[in-house]
Amino acid sequence: MDSEETKRPIGIFDSGMGGLTVLRECVKIMGNEDYIFYGDSFNAPYGVKSTEQVYRLSKKIVQRFLKQNVKAIVIACNTATSASASRLRKEYPELPIIGLEPALKPAVLHKKNSTVLVMATPLTLKEKKFENLMNRFEDQAKIIKLPAPDLVEFVERGEIDTPELKKYLRSILNPYLGNIDAVVLGCTHFPFAKRAIQQIVGNDVYVVDGGAGAARELRRLLEAKNERRKENRIGKIEFLNSNPDPQEIEFSKKLFELD
Secondary structure (H helix, E strand, C coil): CCCCCCCCCEEEEECCCCCHHHHHHHHHHCCCCCEEEEECHHHCCCCCCCHHHHHHHHHHHHHHHHHCCCCEEEECCHHHHHHHHHHHHHHCCCCCEECCCCCHHHHHHHCCCEEEEEEECHHHHHCHHHHHHHHHHCCCEEEEEEECHHHHHHHHCCCCCCHHHHHHHHHHHHHHCCCCCEEEECCCCHHHHHHHHHHHHCCCCEEEECHHHHHHHHHHHHHHCCCCCCCCCCCCEEEEECCCCHHHHHHHHHHHHCC
């Protein structure tokens, strides 16, 4: 039997809909857990805000989750992770807080002496956290930063396979076609456009994101604290959003269920 402690839900949040890709990865490996997903669509996008603004927005959501008695929090947003994860961990040392980082390691290790393109928001790419990550692998691969802020907006509008989306992707990817070995999707919104990105860069290019890694880290931390649910059940998911329009919740559910 699960204790009341282990029955508590897991909070997952993002600046909008992107974190649903991380929620999906968590449900894949821990489908018996309960989740609360909070999309801050009212304040999206985070990637063009200041570090302090993103930290304050993130802290507000963490405080909301604590009132809902969560046992762990996943910051399912690369930008919010860069801007707030380390500060929030210091402020809430007893709470497992899992962040996202661009999946640079698997991209670099996929092929020796490769050229890796990192697509992310401007804030993620300019933060010290990403600079440190790049420094770890710069002797193993050529790493190119590609800001793609408009891609967040396409996903937030539900445009994940439209001609307009593909036109935008071609405009930013064309200079690199034929010269890259891997593409890192360094924003949780971007996996929704993975199929379109793969079509443009070609099937020989490895396209990877960090959602699965975050899900595994969440599982590891819960097991370390003996707070994993053991009961064989189908967990519940509660969808919340800062945008008061009820259509936002319905849109979240549809995106979550997309193949």
